[in-house]
Amino acid sequence: MAANNNAISPSQNIPPFAGFNYQFWHVKMKTLLVSCDLWELVENGFVDPADSEEVPRLTATQHNELKEKKKKDAKALFMIQQALDEAIFPRVTGATTSKEAWDLLQDEYQGSSRVVAVKFQMLHRNFENLRMKASNTVQDFFTKASSLMNEIWSLGEDLTEQKIVEKVLRSLPPRFDHVVAVSLKICPNIH
Missing domain, CATH: 1.10.1200 (Non-ribosomal Peptide Synthetase Peptidyl Carrier Protein; Chain A)
Structure with missing residues (x-):
């Protein structure tokens, strides 16, 4: 059975964020996401054709790639959510992708x-x-x-x-x- 290279190991602690020292949390969290091969999705996002007319035209390989991207994005979103204090978490509850959650936090705590x-x-x-x-x-x-x-x-x-x-x-x-x-x-x- 193949090992999951982007799984969170017990030695990886998700850095907590309680609303202060955003810049330092940002650096730590980015490093963790890079180490799990998730940063590119968080930074760039991905196009989900789920609601478009393209879905029926996707090949089996494209379906599998999309499924893998969704899975990795959900993992990244989960990691971001896990890092947030209970007082901060409501700010990202409406986010459906890791990029959306990351951008919301960045806009609020780092600014435009x-x-x-x-x-x-x-x-x-x-x-x-x-x-x-x-x-x-x-x-x-x-x-x-x-x-x-x-x-x-x-x-x-x-x-x-x-x-x-x-x-x-x-x-x-x-x-x-x-x-x-x-x-x-x-x-x-x-x-």
């Missing part, structure tokens, strides 16, 4: 493309204005910088390692000038 654009602008401004104060420890500064970078990444922005290093070096107080000088000597492509 305009809201995301505003968040990007705010995060970029915060990133550009980030400076290590003389009273900060290096650990405190890196924690703050990492948190900001993770928020930017969670919205889909790809900050390059070079850009991050350059920003950190520019943000250090004068007492770290020797670190900046050595870094620029070791890595001349940093500006």
Whole structure:
């Protein structure tokens, strides 16, 4: 008997979502769905010709493919539903596909493309204005910088390692000038 490659194993915990930290839940849930080979259905959806005139014209292979897509989509929808707190679940009870449920959650907790654009602008401004104060420890500064970078990444922005290093070096107080000088000597492509 063939193993089901997209089954949820007992070691896979579905990340819970109670209405806060959507960006982090989104990343965890997407990773789980990718690992179960379900993400493409959630992201792109699929056309269900069930109510159309095409159904009688489908070949046996096409019927089987459609049946498999429906089964995988139901599994993805179930995983999304399982992740939701009782207070959040009613928001997706009308969703009949995983894409529909995912999009509803994304619109409500991440916002429309305009809201995301505003968040990007705010995060970029915060990133550009980030400076290590003389009273900060290096650990405190890196924690703050990492948190900001993770928020930017969670919205889909790809900050390059070079850009991050350059920003950190520019943000250090004068007492770290020797670190900046050595870094620029070791890595001349940093500006």
